[in-house]
Amino acid sequence: MLLLNDKQFFTEFSVNNISNELENLFFIHPRSLDIWRAFPHVLIVDAMYKTNKYDLPFVQIVGVTSTNKTFSIAFFFIINEKEENYNWALTCLKLTLEECMYQRVIVTDRELALMNACQQVFPDATRLLCRWHITENIKKHCRQSIKLQHDWDSFRAMWNVLVESPTWIFKYKEMFVLVWIDRHLNFGERTTNRVESQHAKLKKYLCEKNSSLDKFVCCIYQNVKSQLTSIYESFEKSIIVLKHRHNLPCFRLLKGFVALEALDILEGELQRSNRHQLDSSNCGCKLRHSCGLPYACMLSVYLNSGECIPLDSIDVFWRKLDLSPSTSVENEDICCDGELEMFKENFTKQSKAGKKSLLRKLRDIFQPKLNKEPPKHSSYVIEIPDLNPEPSEQVSDFIDLSQMPKSCDTHPLMKEILDMFHPYITHVQDIKGDGNCGFEAISVCLGYGEDQWLYVRHQLLDELLSSYDVYARVFIDGIDELRNSLCFSQSLAPAEHWMVMLMTGVLIANKFGVVLNYLTKRGDITFFPLWREGDYPMSTISACWISHRAPSTAGWQTMYMSRLEFYRQLKPCNLKTPVITIENYC
16 A cells, blocks of 8 residues: 555455455556546446455456547556445546546456446446457357357357347347447447456556565556657657558548547548448448447538538547547645534444544544554455756747737737847737747747647647757756647647747747747747758848848848858859849849
8 A cells, every 4th residue: 555655556445344455456557547547438347356465356347439549547456346346446446537427438357246337326427248268259159069160150140130139138239239239439449448458557567466566666667767758759640640541631630630530440441431432321420429430421512512521520539639538637736624513413323333434444544554464365266957957837828929010019928928028029829828929929939820839839849859869968867848838729728738948949940940039028049040941052142132131131132152062063154054143133
């Protein structure tokens, strides 16, 4: 328990009131909690056995991201696989979501206690049975009785007849037969294979059957860290990479805004439509119901008409390419006065033994490392360094110098800028404060307008990733924070996705080849590009510029003298070129 607290896991537990032994333990890795709140859509639940020295069932819950990456959500040890134990654990899980979207799909095997608990705790979710487990059960119970391969093939062909049986399967067919399950959102998740795969990885890390809780926690900690890296990489790939087969006019509004996996599904549906000449009469239209994507006959209309598929026709699951909560969680103070009054009222009604029990439980909340005995052997059996030495500043407001009348001394934002700069400022624009404002300001400075902030994000992320090894030496520990701040594609960005200065200033100067002046109350700083392309020959300066330039611009000629000289050295001496007088055109 102490290790769980040290590593900042979210934990819940219950103990035996008589022996004070730990009976049920629920825990979530802190980063798993972030991913879970971003992608609460799918739950896949399964238990593993004979892995711990307490002989308790160990249950793992996993989810899936829009980019088809599996992640661990939560783990729990339970004293036995009864409905009340599953109900307790799933309730603990539900409480972690706060105000985020609830899950939409739950996949389990046919463990009746678990199925009933899912129905009670998550009544609005679509509940599916693992088709892989059902197929394995068919092989286990039927294959040995059918010796000939031909007979076995015939038997498998009769499976559709079997699912119409009015007995056991009739009750559950809507939870695993394709024609029924594809009437509800499932995002292609029809088996518990993902959680089985995570079981295998965990067993590989554990290396032994009688592992302690501490070893479980250490293995889970490393596994989640690996998952997080893979998820971030998949987000970046979906934002930046363009597959050749996705280069279709109807995909233009989707590229960089939805997961590549969604585009793969849509492209496959287009191929199916072309092969079978699908229209509304024979399409089936199941993709909208099962995956939240436009179906084949509708895609054909977009493709043939030259129209783009609207972004809002794609389910929010596929449009999620960051780890912000799926719905905003308000930062409000949480009051416990009501709960404390209920506790006092209940406490006064208890017997002396009951009061002691409640007080012990209360102490356990604040001092979980004390008074806990491990469970006895269970009788349950189952076959850059930063350019600023101070901490990086999160930018939520950015002064833009490009779009206001010349007289701007009265603008409220001028108070934010040192007086010494006022005579030289001709334009100020107040960017809306939505968390993307730093990128909106840069977009305005570059002449794109506020609404092109996402283009700026993508360009800066591309700059970072294209020279990642170089920037890793420049920013050192801050590069992960910088990368995470850029990986966001929605409005109302949370604080972790605000522009991180001063590191982003370096990217801006390098990517766009500009000199960036950054003015704040804390101080002012100028960013030059860190590098530039090698010298190239620069042809003779325009006579118009030489004749009419202001004295303050003379430095341009000095700056590029080496390139002008390079041109003169390369130009053939015997080249006879007619003289053209251009002064009169200026």
